[in-house]
Amino acid sequence: MAKPTPLSGFPEWLPDGRIVEQHVLDTLRHTFELHGFAGIETRAVEPLDQLLRKGETSKEVYLLSRLQEENSQIPDKQLGLHFDLTVPFARYVLENAGKLAFPLRRYQIQKVWRGERPQEGRFREFIQADIDIVGAGELPYHFEVEAPLVMAEALGALSEIGLPPVRILVNNRRVAEGFYRGIGLDDVEGVLRQIDKLDKIGPDRVSELLVTECGATEDQAKACLALASISGSDVGVIAEVRALAESHGAVTELLETGLAELGALIAAASERAPGVVVADLKIARGLDYYTGSVYETVLVGHEQLGSVCSGGRYDTLASDGKNTYPGVGLSIGVSRLVSRLLSAELVEATRSVPSAVLVAVTSEEERAASDAVATALRARDIPVEVAPSAARFGKQIKYADRRGIPFVWFPGSVGDDGAVADQVKDIRSGDQVDADAATWEPPAEDRWPRVIPKG
Amino acid sequence: MAKPTPLSGFPEWLPDGRIVEQHVLDTLRHTFELHGFAGIETRAVEPLDQLLRKGETSKEVYLLSRLQEENSQIPDKQLGLHFDLTVPFARYVLENAGKLAFPLRRYQIQKVWRGERPQEGRFREFIQADIDIVGAGELPYHFEVEAPLVMAEALGALSEIGLPPVRILVNNRRVAEGFYRGIGLDDVEGVLRQIDKLDKIGPDRVSELLVTECGATEDQAKACLALASISGSDVGVIAEVRALAESHGAVTELLETGLAELGALIAAASERAPGVVVADLKIARGLDYYTGSVYETVLVGHEQLGSVCSGGRYDTLASDGKNTYPGVGLSIGVSRLVSRLLSAELVEATRSVPSAVLVAVTSEEERAASDAVATALRARDIPVEVAPSAARFGKQIKYADRRGIPFVWFPGSVGDDGAVADQVKDIRSGDQVDADAATWEPPAEDRWPRVIPKG
Numbered sequence: 001m002a003k004p005t006p007l008s009g010f011p012e013w014l015p016d017g018r019i020v021e022q023h024v025l026d027t028l029r030h031t032f033e034l035h036g037f038a039g040i041e042t043r044a045v046e047p048l049d050q051l052l053r054k055g056e057t058s059k060e061v062y063l064l065s066r067l068q069e070e071n072s073q074i075p076d077k078q079l080g081l082h083f084d085l086t087v088p089f090a091r092y093v094l095e096n097a098g099k100l101a102f103p104l105r106r107y108q109i110q111k112v113w114r115g116e117r118p119q120e121g122r123f124r125e126f127i128q129a130d131i132d133i134v135g136a137g138e139l140p141y142h143f144e145v146e147a148p149l150v151m152a153e154a155l156g157a158l159s160e161i162g163l164p165p166v167r168i169l170v171n172n173r174r175v176a177e178g179f180y181r182g183i184g185l186d187d188v189e190g191v192l193r194q195i196d197k198l199d200k201i202g203p204d205r206v207s208e209l210l211v212t213e214c215g216a217t218e219d220q221a222k223a224c225l226a227l228a229s230i231s232g233s234d235v236g237v238i239a240e241v242r243a244l245a246e247s248h249g250a251v252t253e254l255l256e257t258g259l260a261e262l263g264a265l266i267a268a269a270s271e272r273a274p275g276v277v278v279a280d281l282k283i284a285r286g287l288d289y290y291t292g293s294v295y296e297t298v299l300v301g302h303e304q305l306g307s308v309c310s311g312g313r314y315d316t317l318a319s320d321g322k323n324t325y326p327g328v329g330l331s332i333g334v335s336r337l338v339s340r341l342l343s344a345e346l347v348e349a350t351r352s353v354p355s356a357v358l359v360a361v362t363s364e365e366e367r368a369a370s371d372a373v374a375t376a377l378r379a380r381d382i383p384v385e386v387a388p389s390a391a392r393f394g395k396q397i398k399y400a401d402r403r404g405i406p407f408v409w410f411p412g413s414v415g416d417d418g419a420v421a422d423q424v425k426d427i428r429s430g431d432q433v434d435a436d437a438a439t440w441e442p443p444a445e446d447r448w449p450r451v452i453p454k455g
Numbered sequence: 456m457a458k459p460t461p462l463s464g465f466p467e468w469l470p471d472g473r474i475v476e477q478h479v480l481d482t483l484r485h486t487f488e489l490h491g492f493a494g495i496e497t498r499a500v501e502p503l504d505q506l507l508r509k510g511e512t513s514k515e516v517y518l519l520s521r522l523q524e525e526n527s528q529i530p531d532k533q534l535g536l537h538f539d540l541t542v543p544f545a546r547y548v549l550e551n552a553g554k555l556a557f558p559l560r561r562y563q564i565q566k567v568w569r570g571e572r573p574q575e576g577r578f579r580e581f582i583q584a585d586i587d588i589v590g591a592g593e594l595p596y597h598f599e600v601e602a603p604l605v606m607a608e609a610l611g612a613l614s615e616i617g618l619p620p621v622r623i624l625v626n627n628r629r630v631a632e633g634f635y636r637g638i639g640l641d642d643v644e645g646v647l648r649q650i651d652k653l654d655k656i657g658p659d660r661v662s663e664l665l666v667t668e669c670g671a672t673e674d675q676a677k678a679c680l681a682l683a684s685i686s687g688s689d690v691g692v693i694a695e696v697r698a699l700a701e702s703h704g705a706v707t708e709l710l711e712t713g714l715a716e717l718g719a720l721i722a723a724a725s726e727r728a729p730g731v732v733v734a735d736l737k738i739a740r741g742l743d744y745y746t747g748s749v750y751e752t753v754l755v756g757h758e759q760l761g762s763v764c765s766g767g768r769y770d771t772l773a774s775d776g777k778n779t780y781p782g783v784g785l786s787i788g789v790s791r792l793v794s795r796l797l798s799a800e801l802v803e804a805t806r807s808v809p810s811a812v813l814v815a816v817t818s819e820e821e822r823a824a825s826d827a828v829a830t831a832l833r834a835r836d837i838p839v840e841v842a843p844s845a846a847r848f849g850k851q852i853k854y855a856d857r858r859g860i861p862f863v864w865f866p867g868s869v870g871d872d873g874a875v876a877d878q879v880k881d882i883r884s885g886d887q888v889d890a891d892a893a894t895w896e897p898p899a900e901d902r903w904p905r906v907i908p909k910g
Contacts, residue, residue, distance in 0.1 A: 003775050004505075004550045007534075010498035012547065014554055015561070018495050033903075034833045036810035036840030040473050043465035043580050044499070044566065050459070061522045066570035067515075067535070079462075080522070092467065095459045099469055101857050103843045105808070106470070111499065115521035125498050140844060142822060268823075272830070320458050353560070355491035367597060368723075375727070378489045385491030388558045389595060402556050448488075 009118030010125045011339055019349035021127075021338045023451040024158060025109060028129045028332065031154035032107035037131050040106050042088035044113075048078040050091055060114040081113040085130045085331065090318035093134055093325055102136035102325075103143070109334070121305050121336045129154075132329030134317055139326040141261055144293040144313050145268045151297070151309050151330050152273040162347040162453030163337070165300045166308070169231075169280035170265055172293050173312075174258025175241065176227070176284070182250025183223050190214040195228050196284040203228075223248050228282035234270055237279045238263040258292075265293065291315040295330055299340070308337050348454040351404025354383040356442045357424070358400040359409045361390040369411045373422065376437035377409075382447060384409075397427055406446050409435070464573030465580045466794055474804040476582075476793045478906040479613060480564060483584045483787065486609035487562035492586050495561050497543035499568075503533040505546055515569040536568040540585045540786065545773035548589055548780055557591035557780075558598070564789070576760050576791045584609075587784030589772055594781040596716055599748040599768050600723045606752070606764050606785050607728040617802040617908030618792070620755045621763070623731055624686075625720055626738035627748050628767075629713030630696065631682070637705025638678050645669040650683050651739040658683075678703050683737035689725060692734045693718040713747075720748065746770040750785055760795055763788050803909045806859025809838040811897045812879070813855040814864045816845040824866045828877065831892035832864075837902060839864075852882055861901050864890070 006012070013021055029039065051061050062081040082088045085108045093100065109129045118124055131150060133143045148168050155166045176195075177188045185191055194209045203225050210221040223244075230240050238259050245251045262279055269277035285294040292313030299308055311330030318325045341347045357377060359370045367386070374384040385405075387396045393410070400408050406428060412421035424440060425432040461467070468476055484494065506516050517536040537543045540563045548555065564584045573579055586605060588598045603623050610621045631650075632643045640646055649664045658680050665676040678699075685695050693714050700706045717734055724732035740749040747768030754763055766785030773780045796802045812832060814825045822841070829839040840860075842851045848865070855863050861883060867876035879895060880887040 003552075004546050006550065007498065007500070007502075010500065012497055013495070014551060015493040015495055018493070021496075022494060033809035034836070034838050036808055036838055038470040038473070038808045039477060040468070040470055041476075042467055043462065044568070045462070045465065045580070047462075062519045063522055064517045064519065064536070067518055081519070091459050095461065096469060097458075101807070101854075105840065113499070125500070135843075142819075143843075146841075272826070352556070353491055353493045354488035364597075371727070381489070383489050383491055385560065386601075388590075388598075399556075 007124075009116075009123050011123055011335055013338075013342070014352070016349040016352040017338075017342050019352070019449050020161075020341060020347055020451050021334070023161065023349075024334060024338055024341075025127070025129070027157050028154050028334070029107070029109065031150065031157055032129075032131055035105070035131075035150045035153075037105045037107040037150075040089075040092065040108055041110060042082070042085070042092050042108070044081055044111070045079040046082050046088055046091060048080050050087060051080045051083065053087070060116055062113050062115050083114045084112055085110060085128050086132070086317070086329070089130070089132060089134075090325075094318050094320050097136070097320070097323065097325075102134065103139060104134045105131070106134075107131045121333075121339065123335055123339075126333065126335035127338075129332040129334050130311075130329055132317070132327050134325050134327040136323055136325060139313075139328065141264070141292070144261065144328050145265045147311070147328050147330055148265075148277060148293075148295050149269060149272050151295075151332065152269075152276045155297070155309065155332070156273070156276070158337075161341075161451045163299070163341065164302060164346070166276065166297050167300055168269075168277045168309070169283050169296045169298065170262070170269075170277055170293060171279065171281055171283035172258040172262040172265075173290055174254050174292060175262055175281070176258075178252040178255025178258055179227055179241075179245055179250055180224065182245060182252045182255060183220050183248050185214065185216055185220055185224070187214045191216070191224060192284040193286060195224065195282060196286045198228060198282050223250070231278055231280040231282070233266070233275065233278045235263050235266050237266065237281075241281065261292065285310065285312055289314045289316070293328065297330075299337075302340060302344075305336065305340055308333050345454050347451055350450045350452060351406070352449075353385075353403045353405065354449060355385045355403070355405045356382055356447055357384045357407045357409050358396065358405045359384060359386045359411065360393055360396045361387045362411060363390045366390075366411070370409075373409055373411050373437045377440070380441070382442060397425075401427055404449075407442060409437075462579075464571075464578050466578055466790055468793075468797070469807070471804040471807040472793075472797050474807070474904050475616075475796060475802055475906050476789070478616065478804075479789060479793055479796075480582070480584070482612050483609050483789070484562070484564065486605065486612055487584075487586055490560070490586075490605045490608075492560045492562040492605075495544075495547065495563055496565060497537070497540070497547050497563070499536055499566070500534040501537050501543055501546060503535045505542060506535045506538065508542070515571055517568050517570050538569045539567055540565060540583050541587070541772070541784070544585070544587060544589075545780075549773050549775050552591070552775070552778065552780075557589065558594060559589045560586070561589075562586045576788075576794065578790055578794075581788065581790035582793075584787040584789050585766075585784055587772070587782050589780050589782040591778055591780060594768075594783065596719070596747070599716065599783050600720045602766070602783050602785055603720075603732060603748075603750050604724060604727055606750075606787065607724075607731045610752070610764065610787070611728070611731070613792075616796075616906045618754070618796065619757060619801070621731065621752050622733055622755055623724075623764070624733055624735035624738050624751045624753065625717070625724075625748060626734065626736055627713040627717040627720075628745055629709050629747060630717055630736070631713075631739070633707040633710025633713050634682055634696075634700055634705055635679065637700060637707045637710060638675050638703050640669065640671055640675055640679070642669045646671070646679060647739040650679065650737060653683060653737050678705075686733055686735040686737070688721070688730065688733045690718050690721050692721065692736075696736065716747065740765065740767055744769045744771070748783065752785075754792075754795070757795060757799075760791065763792050800909050802906055805905045805907060806861070807904075808840075808858045808860060809904060810840045810858070810860045811837055811902050812839045812862045812864050813851065813860045814839060814841045814866065815848055815851045816842045817866060818845045821845075821866070825864075828864055828866050828892045832895070835896075837897060852880070855882055859904075862897060864892075 290312035294312035297309035317327035745767035749767035752764035772782035879890040
């Protein structure tokens with residue numbers, strides 16, 4: 001066959017890129033588990049009616065059919081690939097509600113698929129890493145404070161490898177809705193949809209749309225834009241919003257509830273993750289099911305990449321008629337993050353294979369001796385491979401060098417006194433010393449490949 | 456919406472089952488990396504013409520279409536979900552050949568999809584864990600010895616959690632082909648296909664098929680069955696095959712090559728994984744691309760589950776006309792394994808959540824104090840969650856108990872001397888002691904959930 005070419009929108013990494021991605025995934029998982037989130041996986045497919053429940057995203061769904069389906073008497077129920085992890089999780093909660101303990105803290109790290117036009121940072125197949133906390137019937141507000149702080153910690157843990165700092169932008173739907181209603185605009189969803197376009201089309205165009213699409217007066221449109229322009233990382237921002245609302249005679253009970261919540265989040269965040277969380281009153285999140293806090297996250301210095309971690313509070317994640325399950329959660333776009341880390345050359349793996357040691361082979365007849373050395377080293381958790389052929393040692397060293405394997409081990413021959421003298425060479429420095437496979441240790445930083453900022 | 460029901464063939468686990476699955480995946484990955492295999496992931500989709508290259512499996516492929524495709528001017532190239540990890544890996548090797556170092560040792564752990572009728576241990580979506588070693592142009596035989604031994608070690612590492620012992624059954628295509636040609640049967644593939652049915656339909660029926668389908672005489676059929684009946688875990692099996700071939704005047708050069716290879720594998724295995732690897736001359740592997748060693752693996756005591764780890768040597772994993780890439784590899788059916796571990800109640804997780812500690816909340820006003828304890832514990836890598844509400848302590852303990860969280864932490868109040876006296880309770884024993892969040896450690900076996908044999 002001819003050389004295949006990549007499929008646009010379906011990213012794949014070379015082995016050293018995968019080491020970076022795996023490190024990111026391991027770090028996220030570790031932080032989530034430290035905070036008591038239990039991992040689940042859901043199947044990749046959902047019935048189409050489930051996937052289309054929210055309406056808007058229908059264009060993005062990949063449908064499945066079986067090649068031989070026409071021969072089948074009973075066609076399968078129409079299935080599609082999930083386009084996020086929230087819809088499948090909601091279904092999972094309902095399906096297993098009787099066997100789950102609520103509030104349920106779960107994380108989920110899986111691929112999702114969207115049949116969209118691929119662009120920089122926007123893929124057709126990508127990994128999401130979600131956390132959600134879901135209650136049965138009720139879910140206290142403090143979880144809306146906790147969830148973004150867990151993500152701040154998870155993303156913060158990646159700064160070690162060169163991830164730029166993140167800024168989590170938060171808003172509260174109750175503030176927006178209370179304000180809009182207070183100034184006399186009742187098409188709250190419509191207004192949010194226009195405000196959501198601010199970064200893309202600018203305030204003048206949004207103002208026009210508020211007038212033409214949402215029936216706002218010029219003054220109302222101006223007030224909406226004034227609200228959207230407020231941001232800040234301390235509780236002063238709350239006073240600023242209240243002052244604006246007062247100047248429009250628009251202080252409602254809903255607004256006050258929202259401001260109290262937003263203020264509590266900002267206060268907690270300024271203590272537990274100083275400088276990371278910023279109240280930004282223009283954050284709207286297009287989707288219509290959020291009912292309280294909403295979150296977006298930008299990489300500082302890479303804002304044009306868009307949000308790398310978004311979410312919010314929804315009063316009804318799922319409902320089976322009898323019970324309602326409110327939730328709050330955020331989702332990290334892992335592929336977007338990793339692809340930027342790699343393409344902007346922010347990080348690198350210290351080598352492209354796990355092996356810390358290549359055991360050289362003196363001759364094919366003596367391969368068993370090299371295998372025995374490898375077994376002894378692995379028994380002490382040192383990753384090792386044995387040279388593929390008994391080529392001259394220079395070629396074997398080159399094999400290690402090409403992969404970044406730092407050490408080459410030379411099994412000794414039995415001397416006159418019956419002693420076997422093995423040697424190990426650090427091929428970076430050229431140092432070669434006697435070594436015993438039963439006791440030798442590589443330096444801790446060389447044992448496994450590490451992911452580090454690219455210098 | 457109504458309570459959803461599971462989709463047949465798409466397994467999902469509850470959180471404690473996922474802990475088991477994750478442990479299996481982590482253990483496999485760790486063993487693969489100890490042996491120097493680099494992890495890669497490939498996209499879930501491949502062009503349909505790639506997927507159908509081998510012909511036979513066309514009925515199993517899930518095709519993709521976009522819901523809005525009819526509106527698109529340029530329809531996408533027809534894509535399907537991969538049904539194994541070998542076809543995508545072959546494509547990945549060709550696509551990236553210039554950037555990869557050969558021989559390439561790679562592992563790959565991903566979901567695959569097959570539109571088959573679901574049965575016990577046979578799913579439509581399942582996880583495979585593959586290792587392969589691929590050369591450019593050539594691949595020495597010793598890798599055919601190494602690959603199954605890595606899998607023996609990986610599966611052996613799971614015996615700790617209650618996986619039954621495995622038996623890896625090996626054969627060599629050259630032995631079979633050399634023997635068949637030696638007795639005058641040239642339709643080697645045809646014969647292998649019938650021999651592959653032995654376990655399902657028995658020797659009498661296979662004998663009939665060899666006569667009617669492959670043009671064998673009764674005597675030739677009898678000889679094929681005699682070969683297939685030979686098995687053993689020491690090199691005596693080699694002599695037995697040679698004796699059978701001699702008695703039919705069927706000793707060919709190809710047979711001798713195959714026997715030398717098979718003998719080397721058995722000899723190495725009896726030293727490095729005693730009792731695990733068995734030569735079984737009836738192992739045929741239906742697929743036609745294997746050219747040397749072939750492998751199947753059964754769980755002892757669960758043989759009717761079928762093979763849980765299969766593979767072999769192929770002289771042409773991939774070829775771009777200029778270069779040919781021979782390979783050898785095996786694939787573990789992880790979902791089949793995990794589903795049996797769970798359904799036969801062989802294993803269990805020590806709890807259903809990561810948290811080792813639940814920090815109680817005295818009152819909502821004092822939640823920040825509980826959050827501070829949690830932060831201090833997490834800083835020393837102890838997984839912790841904070842109680843969802845300031846309910847009476849009995850209810851908070853019940854919250855921990857339901858999830859199997861072993862410790863509940865009670866933040867103290869500041870005493871007259873300014874000292875804060877925290878206490879921690881082991882809710883299994885009821886023991887409650889003073890504790891300091893800056894220094895307290897849980898017992899090592901309680902820090903993270905463990906997976907253990909079910910008693």
